[in-house]
Amino acid sequence: MLDIKWIRENPNALVEALKKRSWSQADAQSTVDEIVAGDEARRAHVLKLQQAQERRNAASKEIGKAMAAKDMDLAEKLKAEVGDIKSFIQDGEAEERRLDKALNDALAVIPNLPLDNVPVGKDENDNVELRKVGKVPVPANWTREHFDIGEGLGMMDFECAARLSGSRFTVLRGQLARLERALGQFMLDLHTTEHGYTEVQVPLLVRDDALFGTGNLPKFEEDLFFVPHGDGRLGLIPTSEVPLTNLVREEITAHEKLPLRFTSLTPCFRSEAGSAGRDTRGMLRQHQFYKVEMVSITDADSSIEEHERMTACAEDVLKRLDLPFRTVVLCTGDMGFGARRTHDIEVWLPGQKTYREISSCSVCGDFQARRMNARYKDKDGKGNLFIHTLNGSGVAVGRALIAVMENYQNEDGSITVPDVLRPYMGGLEKIEVR
Structure with missing residues (x-):
């Protein structure tokens, strides 16, 4: 399996490598585009989850402060927010697993990269x-x-x-x-x-x-x-x-x-x-x-x-x-x-x-x-x-x-x-x- 970080940084190089392995330009380009898009979607989703977790942690601390200050309205509002965030994270983790699998499935069928000294040919x-x-x-x-x-x-x-x-x-x-x-x-x-x-x-x-x-x-x-x-x-x-x-x-x-x-x-x-x-x-x-x-x-x-x-x-x-x-x-x-x-x-x-x-x-x-x-x-x-x-x-x-x-x-x-x-x-x- 290829390194997704390398693909992210070198998409055109992967297209050229696949063409050397007798892939058509269209197939190589569409496959690489799909992988890069899948990686971007996964990373963007993971970032949202991280931000949600950070907000949940911060809101939990704010609940304690509100209760200490006997501001029960604020405390209840924050508890509702934390509940919504927990639901989002639970659903989001399932979506993260789906995105991970989709990306790994796409990577699993990509062949290895030939070394530079391998002769280019069809058969x-x-x-x-x-x-x-x-x-x-x-x-x-x-x-x-x-x-x-x-x-x-x-x-x-x-x-x-x-x-x-x-x-x-x-x-x-x-x-x-x-x-x-x-x-x-x-x-x-x-x-x-x-x-x-x-x-x-x-x-x-x-x-x-x-x-x-x-x-x-x-x-x-x-x-x-x-x-x-x-x-x-x-x-x-x-x-x-x-x-x-x-x-x-x-x-x-x-x-x-x-x-x-x-x-x-x-x-x-x-x-x-x-x-x-x-x-x-x-x-x-x-x-x-x-x-x-x-x-x-x-x-x-x-x-x-x-x-x-x-x-x-x-x-x-x-x-x-x-x-x-x-x-x-x-x-x-x-x-x-x-x-x-x-x-x-x-x-x-x-x-x-x-x-x-x-x-x-x-x-x-x-x-x-x-x-x-x-x-x-x-x-x-x-x-x-x-x-x-x-x-x-x-x-x-x-x-x-x-x-x-x-x-x-x-x-x-x-x-x-x-x-x-x-x-x-x-x-x-x-x-x-x-």
Whole structure:
């Protein structure tokens, strides 16, 4: 959530920022005008309430003086005035709550401001490549996509998954199931033993407040799954970014404890409502998938440097697996709702003959912190500032499985197990039909 004080002082800057995010001039201007007008109405109303409270306090003192002077007519008149003021304040406090909610609802759907060095563009075609790592092999005439490889091995079953749960689910069996588990364990071990992240086991079901804190609600409600709980509901996490980031919600963290770095391997659940028709075959885009998430909590001065560090940690996973990839910076029109700058890491898939996203690493500034009321003590310990948050995939396990299957496939339909995964596979060197 953006700072209303900043918006009040920089309305034109917000309009320009929204235009960079592909908003029309008319929509951006009308939205900002609505927010500024709502803020002015709220502040004017609060001022009236404050003045009424001051007058009530003064009149109460005057009643005492009038009664001491035995001026009962004046005392009764003042009592009537105080009664009217109390009624006004009672009604006015309800109106203040309504105005607060209206303003917060308007702010809740405004995206974060892109950093100045983010390229301006409309969609993925305007993203800017930062670097390529690894040599892209020339595909052989027998190169296949992951679903053909998995079904050929008898270890990837989409028909069975459809009978169980419908579309966009997968059943993995045997060594492919073990390979997916090995990938997740390898990533966790790398991030915790070499990259300085603390492993955290988190709930898979969270309250609306937690989803609001990371920006998933209210804007992306249709992309989430919910289950009834008591008189309300709980949401299945779309990524462990949600619980990991909310670990510091409504807390004040000591400056010397920063940065905090968390990682977790969890199932993730997304309805993929906005992706109808894309990647309908295979397991590239699923309702349920595993992902290793990285979350960093920093002070305001360290978040940009931490973003580069986090990106390097995600890239290191692919380097250890010896998978070709490229890293791009997303343009303003392709960037996520809560991000100020995002690096996408795209792994090469020989079966598709293209790069596909396997990790997004984003710096969010204090955008999520304002929604969570998460702060830290400044260096001198006197004031409280909003923390800065970052999140990134380290990496998507299912997509890593796809990348390993396609990049390590053999002409006979088998898959060579990457060296770094063999200790997790009981020394197995090749996955093949037995």
